[in-house]
Amino acid sequence: MKIKLIIVDSFRERLPLTEPEYFITDGHLERFVYSPPDSDKLIYTDFTVG
Numbered sequence: 001m002k003i004k005l006i007i008v009d010s011f012r013e014r015l016p017l018t019e020p021e022y023f024i025t026d027g028h029l030e031r032f033v034y035s036p037p038d039s040d041k042l043i044y045t046d047f048t049v050g
Contacts, residue, residue: 001043001045029047030046030047030048031044031045031046031047031048032044032045032047
């Protein structure tokens with residue numbers, strides 16, 4: 001699976017840098033699910049498989 005990032009718009013003004021906000025601040029992440037709960041197809045990344 002690949003993720004492609006593109007710039008769709010740009011700003012001429014310099015925005016102040018802010019500290020990133022993380023939703024997981026404790027423990028570790030073993031699996032990340034991209035699919036919404038009502039989706040027919042399950043798309044996920046399993047970080048325990050090496």
